[in-house]
Amino acid sequence: MVLIDRYLEKVTRKVQEDIAQLGINDVIKPKTFIGQKEQIFSLYRLFCLLDSSFENELNVKFFYNIVFSLSFYKRYSIDVKSAYRTIESLTNYETNEYRDFEKYFLKVSKKHSELKNIDKILDTKLYYFDKLICDRANNLSTVLQHLSYCGIELLLSTSHYVRKTNKEFSTKIESSYLVDKKSVEFKFNDSDLKYILNTHRDSVEESTTTKDLERLIEVKDKIKLFQNLTPYDIKNVIKNYTFLTYQKNEVVIQQGHRDDAVFFILTGECIVKVDGREVAKIGKNHTVGEFAFLSSEKRSATVITLGNTFILRVELALDRYEYYPESLVKLYKNITQELISKISVINRPMREKI
Numbered sequence: 001m002v003l004i005d006r007y008l009e010k011v012t013r014k015v016q017e018d019i020a021q022l023g024i025n026d027v028i029k030p031k032t033f034i035g036q037k038e039q040i041f042s043l044y045r046l047f048c049l050l051d052s053s054f055e056n057e058l059n060v061k062f063f064y065n066i067v068f069s070l071s072f073y074k075r076y077s078i079d080v081k082s083a084y085r086t087i088e089s090l091t092n093y094e095t096n097e098y099r100d101f102e103k104y105f106l107k108v109s110k111k112h113s114e115l116k117n118i119d120k121i122l123d124t125k126l127y128y129f130d131k132l133i134c135d136r137a138n139n140l141s142t143v144l145q146h147l148s149y150c151g152i153e154l155l156l157s158t159s160h161y162v163r164k165t166n167k168e169f170s171t172k173i174e175s176s177y178l179v180d181k182k183s184v185e186f187k188f189n190d191s192d193l194k195y196i197l198n199t200h201r202d203s204v205e206e207s208t209t210t211k212d213l214e215r216l217i218e219v220k221d222k223i224k225l226f227q228n229l230t231p232y233d234i235k236n237v238i239k240n241y242t243f244l245t246y247q248k249n250e251v252v253i254q255q256g257h258r259d260d261a262v263f264f265i266l267t268g269e270c271i272v273k274v275d276g277r278e279v280a281k282i283g284k285n286h287t288v289g290e291f292a293f294l295s296s297e298k299r300s301a302t303v304i305t306l307g308n309t310f311i312l313r314v315e316l317a318l319d320r321y322e323y324y325p326e327s328l329v330k331l332y333k334n335i336t337q338e339l340i341s342k343i344s345v346i347n348r349p350m351r352e353k354i
Helices: 002-022 037-050 057-075 080-090 095-109 113-137 141-149 158-165 190-198 206-222 231-237 290-295 325-353
Strands: 238-246 251-253 262-267 270-274 277-282 302-305 309-316
Touching (some): 002 080, 037 057, 037 113, 080 095, 113 158, 113 190, 206 238
Antiparallel strands (some): 251 302, 262 309, 270 277, 270 302
16 A cells, blocks of 8 residues: 555645645636637637747746646546556555555545645636736737637637627647656746736736726726826736725715825715815826825825715736836826826915915
């Protein structure tokens, strides 16, 4: 039974290594991305054909990392019958020994609790790879032209592409040869991991994400902070966003609170109060909250709705400047112009008195 111990230890080491690198995304529904792997790989191949520069070092490394993992876990399965066949092919196990094998295998495998995470590991890897290739696609003009032709302004995922284009990819990648030929697994360095994990910026609930982001892109031109930003820029500079509906006399921002979100009034009106005194009335397409966002100080005013009001709440991601400097420079420019405009309005009465 030493062979069983070695077999399970080998699989456990692989599981531990995978978890140490990318972790496990528990939000993903079981086997969601495992079930989409052929489509994800096929879309990757399509983009590589559209633009030869699409296939960079990190994409290739990640692709073979996933294919190796799929092959490894297929060959070194924790299913008893599959494990028996694998060990039998490497040793002299006989069929009449299967019952003893099964009993011992099940007993020992319970001690290796990490093994239950194999599907989660594969789902997580495929999820990040899907995000990575979409991020790459949104940044290459040749691929963007193809996406635009398909009616996609910003690609969110492979399932988003399939849904928009009604395509069914049938290409399958036979990956077992990688293990059979003892191919070297591609592992990530710290820089790779930092970039890969940074692509994880959206909810895993694809239908909600797609719908809300498309709504955001539709209204972006009405928001001064987002003017001249492409859909790709928008995705880069926003950390979180929520569409909110308020009733009359509801507080949107409370003076003295700490919160760095920025709010955009899409419909309706609000009043602004400082120390209980009304100082302004603001309405459709107005931005509030950028002062606290830039200064990281407490809110300097209270904002209250005057009636039914539809508002977009956004958390901006200035910490992504290292990865998307051009997108963040555009945002900074718009924020500066908006603040100058507001300060000019505030100072107008003073200038008129002089």
